[in-house]
Amino acid sequence: MAVGISGYGVFIPRLRIKREEYVKAWGSFAAAGVAEKSVMGFDEDVLTSAAKVSKRALESVPLSPDKVSRFALASTSPPYTEKLLSGTVLVTVGVPNATYSSDHTTSTRAGTEAIIAGFEHVMANPKGIALVAAADAPRASMWGSVEHQLGAGAAAYVLSSENLVAELEGHASNVTEHFGERFKPRDDPLLHDLNVKKFAEGALISNTTKAASSLMKKLNRKPEEYQHVVIQQPDAKVPSSVGGKLGFTEPQLAAGLVSKNLGDLGAASVPVGLAAVLDIAKVGDKVLVVSYGSGAGADALSFKVVGDRKAVPRVQAEMDRKEYIEYVKYLKLKGAIV
């Protein structure tokens, strides 16, 4: 039985800050290849965004929320460290209270963790319908260079065995023990990054390339057989470094490279990148996505596009809807002035 994506939806908050604002304030901007990034408004958070994309994903099928039998939420920046998060979204969207839900929050890999959890449900239950939402707006100290890259965005997917836009061909993962890169100690709401760049890059490259190459081996696939590849985007350069090692070229990465205009979307990075690809993909296209979460692990998923139904609004339309803010307003919105 084929399972896959039956619908999807995206949301990008309206506010943007340009790299020039950081250069004016700090003298430099640390996020390679990022021209501007998205910022949530004062009254938005990952739960309001997740509710919005969940509704959009269901409308794109279209499917009534009471048909959903599995819900999964992913974010590294939830508003509470203890309190069930799914409930807020589930109740707002109208997903039945008896639906099993899970919250995935401890690394930027959370987005694909939730997607794989959703696929496991639909593979085990042929009539099952999983709704998966990834929303993120990670926060770090304004003094840390990791803060420069952090953006905000959300995407949701309806997974089932009917009405498919893209069929899942397979998935593979890799997990290792790494530390000292991006992490959040208990009792600190802000990200730490010890800035051991080469070490962190090594963890990222080794996990992502291992997950991706084991999947391609399993599927007997060569890099050139993929039209589109989406790789975790802490900035806009990392996907090229990983992609290069796997034998992918820039044109394969182009459609899903949303970080150039949105920054690091954390757990929503790969989900939003995949939506941007689905927006323009043709029937028959093969799509590979590879997530990464510090600590460390990577998930790779391979899709074949089987339908040309597109979600509204498109990622590009969400990117174009924007209002620029200055750095001082950014500090206020992020609660960085106390």
Next chain:
Amino acid sequence: MAHVSVPMYWRTIPQRYKMIGQKCKKCGHVNFPPKGVCKYCSVSSEFEDLQLSGRGKVHTFVLISSGGAPPEFAEQEKAGGMYPVAIVELAEGPKVIGQIADADPKTVKIGMPVKTELRKIYTEEDVIRYGFKFVPATEEK
């Protein structure tokens, strides 16, 4: 700050998160937010729940700027700047008050189509109080 206890706020979740209104069983008018006694016939207290569309038009509005915000919205005004508060005529008839989010305050106009979506309203006792705000409805279908 106007104190709203957690249990009291919790009871309003269907109207605040999902736009559940009530239809009077006697006169048929739609009440929103839900009432104890029908606002229109002033007689009946029997209702059936009704899922509203969340769509409507701006009936009138004000812009709240520095010094004008109630305490629970003061921080929002300081961080995010001036914000519009509107009376919106819902598609089902009732007029309801709410903030307009996600729009340049200068672009808000009487008659403008809006729809509801979930936002953070304010935080009290460290508990985030979510609820609907209106956003411009022109950007999508």
